[in-house]
Amino acid sequence: MIRDDDIPLRNPSVEAHRVTDGAVLHDLERDQIFAVTALAREVWEHCDGNTPLRKIDHTISDRANVPSPTSPDGLRQVVSHLSDQDLLFIHSPDPVADGDTAVGRGERTDGPGATTLNVVFGAHRVNVKTTAPRLERAVRRLFHGLIDGETDAETIDVLTVEEAGDGVAVRSPQAHPAEARPLTAAVQRLKRTVLLRFMEARRDLIWLHAGAAARNGTAVLVAGPSGGGKSTTIAGLCRSGWTHVSDDLTPYDPDTGRVVPLPVTIAYRQSGEKQSLAEEPSGLPKTHVDLASGRLQDAPVRPAAVVFPTFEAGRPAGVEEQAAPEAAVSLVESCQNARRHRGEAVQELSRLAGRVPSFRLRHNGQTDIEALLTPVLG
Numbered sequence: 536m537i538r539d540d541d542i543p544l545r546n547p548s549v550e551a552h553r554v555t556d557g558a559v560l561h562d563l564e565r566d567q568i569f570a571v572t573a574l575a576r577e578v579w580e581h582c583d584g585n586t587p588l589r590k591i592d593h594t595i596s597d598r599a600n601v602p603s604p605t606s607p608d609g610l611r612q613v614v615s616h617l618s619d620q621d622l623l624f625i626h627s628p629d630p631v632a633d634g635d636t637a638v639g640r641g642e643r644t645d646g647p648g649a650t651t652l653n654v655v656f657g658a659h660r661v662n663v664k665t666t667a668p669r670l671e672r673a674v675r676r677l678f679h680g681l682i683d684g685e686t687d688a689e690t691i692d693v694l695t696v697e698e699a700g701d702g703v704a705v706r707s708p709q710a711h712p713a714e715a716r717p718l719t720a721a722v723q724r725l726k727r728t729v730l731l732r733f734m735e736a737r738r739d740l741i742w743l744h745a746g747a748a749a750r751n752g753t754a755v756l757v758a759g760p761s762g763g764g765k766s767t768t769i770a771g772l773c774r775s776g777w778t779h780v781s782d783d784l785t786p787y788d789p790d791t792g793r794v795v796p797l798p799v800t801i802a803y804r805q806s807g808e809k810q811s812l813a814e815e816p817s818g819l820p821k822t823h824v825d826l827a828s829g830r831l832q833d834a835p836v837r838p839a840a841v842v843f844p845t846f847e848a849g850r851p852a853g854v855e856e857q858a859a860p861e862a863a864v865s866l867v868e869s870c871q872n873a874r875r876h877r878g879e880a881v882q883e884l885s886r887l888a889g890r891v892p893s894f895r896l897r898h899n900g901q902t903d904i905e906a907l908l909t910p911v912l913g
Contacts, residue, residue, distance in 0.1 A: 537588065537611045537614055537615055537618075537625060538588070538627065539587065539588050539589040539592075540587050540588070540589065540627075541587065541588055541625050541626065541627050542584060542585065542586065542587050542588075542625070542626045542627075542693075543582035543584075543586075543588065543591070543614055543617075543618070543623045543624070543625055543626075544582055544583070544584035544623060544624045544625075544626055544690065544691070544692065544693065544708060545579060545580075545582045545583070545584070545622075545623050545691075546562065546621060546622055546623055546624060547691050547692065547732050547735040547736055548562055548563050548564035548565075548735055549561065549562050549563070549622055550563065551576065551579065551580070553576070554570075556572075556573035556576075557570065557571055557572050557573050557575075557576055558570075558571050558575075558576035558579075559571075560579070560622055562621070562622070565621075569620060569622060571617075571622075574595075574613060575613055575616070575617060577595055578591065578595065578610070578613050578614060578617070579617060579622065579623060581594060581595065582614075582617075582623045583689050583690060584626070584662075584689065584690025584691060584692070584693060585689070585690045588610060588611065588614060591610070592610045595610075624692075624707070624708035625708055626693045626708045649664060649665070649666050650664070650665050650671050651663065651664045651665075652664075652665065652671070652674055652675065652678070652682050653682060653683055653684055653686065653688070654678045654681045654682060654729055655681055655682070655683040655686050655688050656681060656733045656736075656737075656797060657688070657737070657795070658688050658689060659688055659689050659690075659691050659732075659733060659736040659737070660683075660686060660688035660689065660690055660691065661690070661691060661692045661693070661694060661729045661732050661733075662690055662692070662693045662694070663678070663694050663695075663696060663725070663729070664693070664694065664695045664696070665695075665696050665697075666695070666696070666697040666698065667697070667698055669718070670696045670697070670698070670703065670718075673696075673718060673722050674696060674722075674725070676800055677722055677725070677726055677799065677800055678729070678799060678800070679798075679800050679826075680779070680798030680799070680800065680826070680831045681797070681798065681799065689736075691732050691733075691735070691736050692707060692708075692728075692729075692732045693707070693708055694706065694707050694725065694728060694729070695707075696721065696725060697713075699713065699715035700715050701715070702715030702716050702717055702718075702721065703715065703716060703717070703718050703721035703722075704716070704721065705721055705724050705725045705728065707728070726799065730784050730797075730799070733786075733797070734784075734871065734872060737786060738872065738875055739788075739790075740786040740787060740788055740789075740795065741786070741787040741788075741789055741870060741872065741876060741880055741883060741884065742784060742785070742786055742787075742870065742871040742872050743756070743758055743784070743785045743786075743787055743866065743869045743870055743871065744758065744759075744760070744761075744783070744784065744869040744870075744871055745757055745758035745759070745765065745781070745783075745784070745785040745869055746765045746766060746768070746769040746780070746781050746782045746783055746785060746801075747769070747780035747781045747785045747794050747836075747838070748769050748772040748773055748777040748778065748779060748780055749777060749778045749780050749832045749836045750772075750776070750777045750778065752836065752837075753836060753837055753838070753839035754780055754794055754832075754836040754837065754838050754839065755772070755777075755838065755839065755840045755841070755842055755908075755912060756785065756794065756838045756840070756841045756842070757769055757841075757842045757843075757844060758785075758841060758842075758843055758865065758866060758869045759843045759844060759845070759865065759869065760868075760869075762846060763843070763844045763845050763846055764844040764845070764846045764896075764898055764904075765782075765783065765844060766782050766783060766801055766802060767844070767898070767904065768842060768844045768896065768898075768904050768908075769782055769801055770801050770824045771903075771904035771905045772904070772905055772908070773801065773824060773826060773830065774824070774905070775905040778830050778831060778832045779798050779801065779824075779826050779830060779831050779832060780794060780796050780797075780798065780832040780836065781794070781796065781797040781798060781799065782798070782799050782800070782801045782802070783799065784797060784799070784871070785797065787838075787883075787884075787887075788835060789879070789883040791835060792837055792838075792887070792890075793835035793836055793837050793838075794835065794836060794837075794838055795835050796831070796832040796833060796834070796835070796836075798826075798831045798832065800824065801824040801826075802824075838887065838891055839891055839912075840891050840892050840893070840894065840911070840912055841862055841866065841887075841888070841891060841892075841893040841894070842893070842894050842895075842896050842908065843857065843862070843865055843893065843894070843895050843896065844896040844897075844898060844904075845895065845896070845897055845898075846898060846899070847897050847898075847899060848899055849899065850897060850899060851897075851899075852897055852898050852899055852901075852907060853896075853897050853907070854894050854895065854896050854897070854907050854908065854910075854911055855894065855895050855897075856892060856893070856894055856895075856911075857893040857894060857895050858893075859888045859889050859893065860888070861893075862888040862893035863881075863884055863885040863887075863888035863889070865893075866884040866887065866888055867880065867881050867884050867885075870884065892911075894908075894911055896908065
Protein backbone atom coordinates (compact mmCIF):
# COMPACT_ATOMS: atom_id res chain seq x y z
CA MET A 536 0.00 0.00 0.00
CA ILE A 537 1.68 3.17 -1.22
CA ARG A 538 0.99 6.30 0.84
CA ASP A 539 1.20 10.01 0.07
CA ASP A 540 4.03 10.37 2.59
CA ASP A 541 6.12 7.58 1.03
CA ILE A 542 9.39 8.69 -0.58
CA PRO A 543 10.28 6.99 -3.89
CA LEU A 544 13.91 6.61 -4.93
CA ARG A 545 15.19 5.94 -8.45
CA ASN A 546 17.11 2.69 -8.79
CA PRO A 547 20.70 4.01 -9.07
CA SER A 548 21.53 1.22 -11.57
CA VAL A 549 19.02 2.61 -14.09
CA GLU A 550 19.78 5.14 -16.81
CA ALA A 551 17.03 7.05 -18.63
CA HIS A 552 17.14 7.82 -22.36
CA ARG A 553 14.43 10.12 -23.63
CA VAL A 554 12.58 8.97 -26.74
CA THR A 555 10.17 11.68 -27.93
CA ASP A 556 7.96 12.35 -24.88
CA GLY A 557 8.60 9.00 -23.21
CA ALA A 558 11.77 7.20 -22.30
CA VAL A 559 13.68 3.94 -22.34
CA LEU A 560 14.95 2.96 -18.90
CA HIS A 561 18.05 0.77 -18.98
CA ASP A 562 18.86 -1.25 -15.88
CA LEU A 563 22.62 -1.74 -16.24
CA GLU A 564 22.84 -4.26 -13.40
CA ARG A 565 20.19 -6.60 -14.88
CA ASP A 566 20.86 -5.54 -18.49
CA GLN A 567 17.14 -5.02 -19.09
CA ILE A 568 15.30 -2.20 -20.82
CA PHE A 569 11.80 -0.82 -20.26
CA ALA A 570 9.67 1.55 -22.35
CA VAL A 571 7.75 4.12 -20.28
CA THR A 572 5.25 6.84 -21.08
CA ALA A 573 5.82 10.58 -20.74
CA LEU A 574 4.03 10.58 -17.38
CA ALA A 575 6.03 7.64 -16.04
CA ARG A 576 9.26 9.28 -17.19
CA GLU A 577 8.31 12.54 -15.43
CA VAL A 578 7.41 10.68 -12.24
CA TRP A 579 10.64 8.64 -12.34
CA GLU A 580 12.75 11.78 -12.76
CA HIS A 581 11.21 13.31 -9.62
CA CYS A 582 11.92 10.25 -7.47
CA ASP A 583 15.08 11.67 -5.91
CA GLY A 584 14.80 9.99 -2.50
CA ASN A 585 13.99 13.31 -0.82
CA THR A 586 10.50 14.13 -2.13
CA PRO A 587 7.28 12.49 -0.89
CA LEU A 588 4.62 11.39 -3.36
CA ARG A 589 2.30 14.21 -2.33
CA LYS A 590 4.82 16.85 -3.41
CA ILE A 591 5.64 14.98 -6.64
CA ASP A 592 1.93 14.99 -7.51
CA HIS A 593 1.71 18.75 -6.96
CA THR A 594 4.86 19.39 -9.01
CA ILE A 595 3.71 17.32 -11.97
CA SER A 596 0.21 18.81 -11.86
CA ASP A 597 1.73 22.29 -12.24
CA ARG A 598 3.53 21.36 -15.47
CA ALA A 599 1.47 22.23 -18.53
CA ASN A 600 3.32 19.99 -20.97
CA VAL A 601 2.93 16.75 -19.04
CA PRO A 602 -0.44 15.10 -18.37
CA SER A 603 -1.03 14.79 -14.63
CA PRO A 604 -2.65 11.83 -12.93
CA THR A 605 -6.42 12.11 -12.77
CA SER A 606 -6.29 11.43 -9.02
CA PRO A 607 -3.80 10.62 -6.26
CA ASP A 608 -4.62 6.99 -6.95
CA GLY A 609 -3.42 7.52 -10.53
CA LEU A 610 -0.01 8.68 -9.32
CA ARG A 611 0.23 5.76 -6.91
CA GLN A 612 -0.57 3.40 -9.77
CA VAL A 613 2.32 4.78 -11.83
CA VAL A 614 4.70 4.57 -8.88
CA SER A 615 3.49 1.07 -8.03
CA HIS A 616 4.16 -0.12 -11.59
CA LEU A 617 7.68 1.34 -11.61
CA SER A 618 8.32 -0.19 -8.19
CA ASP A 619 7.09 -3.61 -9.33
CA GLN A 620 9.70 -3.47 -12.10
CA ASP A 621 12.42 -2.47 -9.57
CA LEU A 622 12.93 0.78 -11.47
CA LEU A 623 12.46 2.68 -8.24
CA PHE A 624 12.31 1.83 -4.55
CA ILE A 625 9.87 3.03 -1.92
CA HIS A 626 11.02 4.36 1.44
CA SER A 627 8.31 4.68 4.07
CA PRO A 628 9.59 7.10 6.73
CA ASP A 629 8.85 6.23 10.33
CA PRO A 630 6.62 8.64 12.22
CA VAL A 631 8.78 11.29 13.92
CA ALA A 632 8.04 11.76 17.57
CA ASP A 633 6.90 15.18 18.77
CA GLY A 634 9.85 17.34 19.77
CA ASP A 635 12.43 15.48 17.63
CA THR A 636 14.95 17.92 16.23
CA ALA A 637 18.28 17.94 14.51
CA VAL A 638 20.77 16.65 17.05
CA GLY A 639 24.14 17.04 15.41
CA ARG A 640 26.14 17.46 12.23
CA GLY A 641 24.66 15.28 9.50
CA GLU A 642 22.02 13.57 11.63
CA ARG A 643 18.44 13.75 12.78
CA THR A 644 16.34 11.76 15.19
CA ASP A 645 13.58 9.61 13.70
CA GLY A 646 11.77 8.66 16.85
CA PRO A 647 12.91 6.87 20.00
CA GLY A 648 16.18 5.02 19.51
CA ALA A 649 16.65 5.90 15.83
CA THR A 650 19.06 8.36 14.19
CA THR A 651 19.63 9.08 10.49
CA LEU A 652 23.14 10.02 9.35
CA ASN A 653 23.71 11.63 5.94
CA VAL A 654 26.72 10.09 4.19
CA VAL A 655 27.64 12.54 1.43
CA PHE A 656 29.87 12.33 -1.64
CA GLY A 657 29.69 15.46 -3.76
CA ALA A 658 26.13 16.02 -4.98
CA HIS A 659 24.89 12.64 -3.73
CA ARG A 660 24.10 11.18 -0.35
CA VAL A 661 23.03 7.90 1.22
CA ASN A 662 20.88 8.19 4.32
CA VAL A 663 21.91 5.62 6.93
CA LYS A 664 19.42 5.03 9.72
CA THR A 665 20.67 3.37 12.90
CA THR A 666 18.48 1.93 15.62
CA ALA A 667 20.88 1.40 18.53
CA PRO A 668 23.72 3.44 20.08
CA ARG A 669 26.42 0.85 19.27
CA LEU A 670 25.31 0.79 15.63
CA GLU A 671 25.34 4.58 15.45
CA ARG A 672 28.88 4.63 16.82
CA ALA A 673 30.00 2.06 14.24
CA VAL A 674 28.47 3.99 11.32
CA ARG A 675 29.83 7.30 12.58
CA ARG A 676 33.34 5.83 12.92
CA LEU A 677 33.22 4.30 9.44
CA PHE A 678 32.00 7.43 7.63
CA HIS A 679 33.42 10.12 9.93
CA GLY A 680 34.81 12.19 7.06
CA LEU A 681 31.65 11.93 4.92
CA ILE A 682 28.85 12.76 7.36
CA ASP A 683 27.28 16.13 6.56
CA GLY A 684 23.94 17.65 7.48
CA GLU A 685 24.08 21.02 5.72
CA THR A 686 23.66 19.73 2.20
CA ASP A 687 21.22 19.74 -0.69
CA ALA A 688 22.72 16.52 -2.04
CA GLU A 689 20.42 14.13 -3.87
CA THR A 690 19.47 11.03 -1.88
CA ILE A 691 20.42 7.90 -3.84
CA ASP A 692 19.61 5.29 -1.20
CA VAL A 693 18.19 4.90 2.30
CA LEU A 694 19.71 2.11 4.39
CA THR A 695 18.78 0.90 7.86
CA VAL A 696 21.28 -0.77 10.19
CA GLU A 697 19.39 -2.61 12.91
CA GLU A 698 19.69 -5.31 15.53
CA ALA A 699 18.49 -8.69 14.24
CA GLY A 700 18.55 -11.50 16.75
CA ASP A 701 22.15 -12.10 17.76
CA GLY A 702 23.48 -10.10 14.80
CA VAL A 703 23.07 -6.94 12.78
CA ALA A 704 21.19 -6.51 9.49
CA VAL A 705 21.59 -3.88 6.77
CA ARG A 706 18.21 -3.25 5.16
CA SER A 707 17.37 -1.25 2.04
CA PRO A 708 14.09 -0.09 0.43
CA GLN A 709 14.40 -2.87 -2.14
CA ALA A 710 12.72 -5.01 0.55
CA HIS A 711 15.00 -7.98 -0.04
CA PRO A 712 15.42 -10.08 3.14
CA ALA A 713 18.23 -8.65 5.26
CA GLU A 714 20.69 -11.26 6.46
CA ALA A 715 21.84 -10.95 10.07
CA ARG A 716 25.63 -10.81 10.42
CA PRO A 717 28.16 -10.12 13.17
CA LEU A 718 28.66 -6.38 13.67
CA THR A 719 32.04 -6.22 11.90
CA ALA A 720 30.74 -8.09 8.84
CA ALA A 721 27.56 -5.99 8.78
CA VAL A 722 29.59 -2.77 8.81
CA GLN A 723 31.70 -4.08 5.93
CA ARG A 724 28.51 -4.84 4.00
CA LEU A 725 27.22 -1.34 4.72
CA LYS A 726 30.49 0.15 3.50
CA ARG A 727 30.37 -1.84 0.24
CA THR A 728 26.73 -0.90 -0.34
CA VAL A 729 27.26 2.82 0.23
CA LEU A 730 30.36 2.94 -1.97
CA LEU A 731 28.59 0.98 -4.70
CA ARG A 732 25.78 3.55 -4.68
CA PHE A 733 28.31 6.37 -5.11
CA MET A 734 29.97 4.46 -7.95
CA GLU A 735 26.62 4.04 -9.67
CA ALA A 736 25.79 7.72 -9.21
CA ARG A 737 29.17 8.88 -10.62
CA ARG A 738 29.75 6.56 -13.54
CA ASP A 739 31.77 9.31 -15.23
CA LEU A 740 34.60 8.69 -12.75
CA ILE A 741 37.16 5.89 -12.94
CA TRP A 742 36.95 4.02 -9.64
CA LEU A 743 40.21 2.43 -8.52
CA HIS A 744 40.84 -0.17 -5.84
CA ALA A 745 43.31 2.22 -4.24
CA GLY A 746 43.84 4.68 -1.43
CA ALA A 747 45.37 8.13 -1.61
CA ALA A 748 47.08 10.69 0.60
CA ALA A 749 47.99 14.31 -0.23
CA ARG A 750 50.73 16.76 0.66
CA ASN A 751 51.73 20.17 -0.74
CA GLY A 752 48.97 20.16 -3.31
CA THR A 753 49.63 16.75 -4.88
CA ALA A 754 48.71 13.18 -4.02
CA VAL A 755 50.18 9.71 -4.03
CA LEU A 756 47.94 6.87 -5.21
CA VAL A 757 48.39 3.57 -3.37
CA ALA A 758 46.93 0.78 -5.49
CA GLY A 759 46.85 -2.98 -5.71
CA PRO A 760 44.92 -6.08 -4.66
CA SER A 761 43.58 -6.77 -1.17
CA GLY A 762 46.16 -7.76 1.40
CA GLY A 763 49.05 -5.81 -0.07
CA GLY A 764 49.01 -3.08 2.55
CA LYS A 765 47.26 -0.13 0.90
CA SER A 766 45.55 1.01 4.09
CA THR A 767 48.71 0.42 6.12
CA THR A 768 50.62 2.67 3.71
CA ILE A 769 47.95 5.40 3.78
CA ALA A 770 47.85 5.26 7.59
CA GLY A 771 51.63 5.62 7.78
CA LEU A 772 51.62 8.65 5.50
CA CYS A 773 48.75 10.33 7.35
CA ARG A 774 50.48 9.79 10.69
CA SER A 775 53.47 11.61 9.18
CA GLY A 776 51.47 14.70 8.32
CA TRP A 777 49.85 13.88 4.98
CA THR A 778 46.12 14.54 4.53
CA HIS A 779 43.70 11.68 3.99
CA VAL A 780 42.11 11.49 0.53
CA SER A 781 40.68 7.97 0.42
CA ASP A 782 41.09 4.44 1.67
CA ASP A 783 40.51 1.29 -0.41
CA LEU A 784 38.43 3.00 -3.14
CA THR A 785 39.54 6.14 -4.99
CA PRO A 786 37.58 8.05 -7.68
CA TYR A 787 39.75 9.39 -10.49
CA ASP A 788 38.31 12.10 -12.75
CA PRO A 789 39.66 11.59 -16.29
CA ASP A 790 38.47 15.05 -17.34
CA THR A 791 40.65 16.86 -14.79
CA GLY A 792 43.36 14.26 -14.10
CA ARG A 793 42.64 14.52 -10.37
CA VAL A 794 41.53 12.14 -7.64
CA VAL A 795 38.35 13.10 -5.80
CA PRO A 796 38.36 12.89 -1.98
CA LEU A 797 36.36 9.99 -0.51
CA PRO A 798 37.71 9.89 3.07
CA VAL A 799 36.17 6.71 4.46
CA THR A 800 37.91 6.05 7.80
CA ILE A 801 41.25 4.26 7.38
CA ALA A 802 41.19 0.72 8.79
CA TYR A 803 44.23 -1.53 8.63
CA ARG A 804 45.62 -4.67 10.23
CA GLN A 805 48.24 -4.19 12.91
CA SER A 806 51.65 -5.74 12.43
CA GLY A 807 52.26 -8.98 14.24
CA GLU A 808 48.86 -10.51 13.52
CA LYS A 809 49.12 -14.18 12.67
CA GLN A 810 46.39 -14.22 10.04
CA SER A 811 47.38 -13.86 6.42
CA LEU A 812 46.80 -10.43 5.01
CA ALA A 813 45.09 -12.07 2.05
CA GLU A 814 42.30 -13.49 4.21
CA GLU A 815 38.77 -12.08 4.16
CA PRO A 816 39.13 -8.72 5.92
CA SER A 817 35.66 -8.65 7.46
CA GLY A 818 36.63 -11.21 10.08
CA LEU A 819 40.00 -9.74 11.07
CA PRO A 820 40.60 -7.13 13.75
CA LYS A 821 41.61 -3.74 12.43
CA THR A 822 42.98 -0.50 13.78
CA HIS A 823 41.02 2.61 12.83
CA VAL A 824 42.80 5.92 12.29
CA ASP A 825 40.73 8.83 13.56
CA LEU A 826 41.77 12.08 11.91
CA ALA A 827 40.54 15.59 12.65
CA SER A 828 38.60 17.36 9.89
CA GLY A 829 41.65 19.50 9.09
CA ARG A 830 43.56 16.33 8.16
CA LEU A 831 40.99 15.34 5.52
CA GLN A 832 41.52 16.46 1.93
CA ASP A 833 38.56 18.62 0.89
CA ALA A 834 39.28 19.24 -2.80
CA PRO A 835 40.34 17.14 -5.80
CA VAL A 836 44.10 16.79 -6.12
CA ARG A 837 46.43 15.72 -8.91
CA PRO A 838 48.43 12.49 -8.41
CA ALA A 839 52.21 12.95 -8.45
CA ALA A 840 53.14 9.29 -7.91
CA VAL A 841 51.70 5.79 -7.72
CA VAL A 842 52.78 3.19 -5.15
CA PHE A 843 52.02 -0.54 -5.34
CA PRO A 844 52.64 -2.11 -1.90
CA THR A 845 53.18 -5.82 -1.30
CA PHE A 846 53.42 -7.61 2.03
CA GLU A 847 56.32 -10.09 2.13
CA ALA A 848 57.02 -11.49 5.57
CA GLY A 849 60.64 -12.39 6.25
CA ARG A 850 62.07 -10.32 3.39
CA PRO A 851 63.85 -6.97 3.69
CA ALA A 852 61.69 -3.93 3.02
CA GLY A 853 62.49 -1.77 0.03
CA VAL A 854 61.27 0.49 -2.77
CA GLU A 855 62.04 0.16 -6.46
CA GLU A 856 60.78 2.06 -9.47
CA GLN A 857 58.34 0.31 -11.76
CA ALA A 858 58.21 0.64 -15.54
CA ALA A 859 55.33 2.74 -16.79
CA PRO A 860 53.72 0.01 -18.97
CA GLU A 861 53.67 -2.40 -16.02
CA ALA A 862 52.22 0.31 -13.79
CA ALA A 863 49.52 1.01 -16.38
CA VAL A 864 48.49 -2.66 -16.43
CA SER A 865 48.36 -2.73 -12.61
CA LEU A 866 46.19 0.39 -12.55
CA VAL A 867 43.81 -1.06 -15.13
CA GLU A 868 43.59 -4.25 -13.08
CA SER A 869 42.60 -2.13 -10.07
CA CYS A 870 39.81 -0.37 -11.98
CA GLN A 871 36.40 -1.30 -10.55
CA ASN A 872 34.26 -0.02 -13.43
CA ALA A 873 36.41 -0.78 -16.46
CA ARG A 874 33.44 -2.34 -18.29
CA ARG A 875 31.63 0.95 -18.04
CA HIS A 876 34.50 2.93 -19.59
CA ARG A 877 35.68 0.15 -21.92
CA GLY A 878 38.84 1.23 -23.75
CA GLU A 879 38.71 4.74 -22.30
CA ALA A 880 39.80 3.45 -18.90
CA VAL A 881 42.85 1.77 -20.42
CA GLN A 882 43.70 4.93 -22.31
CA GLU A 883 43.29 7.28 -19.34
CA LEU A 884 45.16 5.07 -16.86
CA SER A 885 47.96 4.54 -19.38
CA ARG A 886 48.27 8.31 -19.66
CA LEU A 887 48.42 8.57 -15.88
CA ALA A 888 51.12 5.89 -15.64
CA GLY A 889 53.15 7.67 -18.31
CA ARG A 890 52.83 11.03 -16.59
CA VAL A 891 53.86 10.17 -13.00
CA PRO A 892 56.51 7.82 -11.54
CA SER A 893 55.44 4.48 -10.07
CA PHE A 894 57.08 2.42 -7.34
CA ARG A 895 56.90 -1.05 -5.86
CA LEU A 896 56.94 -0.94 -2.07
CA ARG A 897 57.89 -4.16 -0.29
CA HIS A 898 57.10 -4.21 3.44
CA ASN A 899 57.11 -6.87 6.14
CA GLY A 900 54.87 -5.63 8.93
CA GLN A 901 57.70 -3.92 10.81
CA THR A 902 58.46 -1.35 8.13
CA ASP A 903 58.67 2.41 8.62
CA ILE A 904 56.77 3.05 5.40
CA GLU A 905 57.01 6.84 5.47
CA ALA A 906 60.78 6.68 5.90
CA LEU A 907 61.05 4.33 2.90
CA LEU A 908 58.87 6.49 0.66
CA THR A 909 60.24 9.94 1.60
CA PRO A 910 63.37 9.69 -0.59
CA VAL A 911 61.34 8.77 -3.71
CA LEU A 912 58.27 10.95 -3.11
CA GLY A 913 60.26 14.05 -2.11
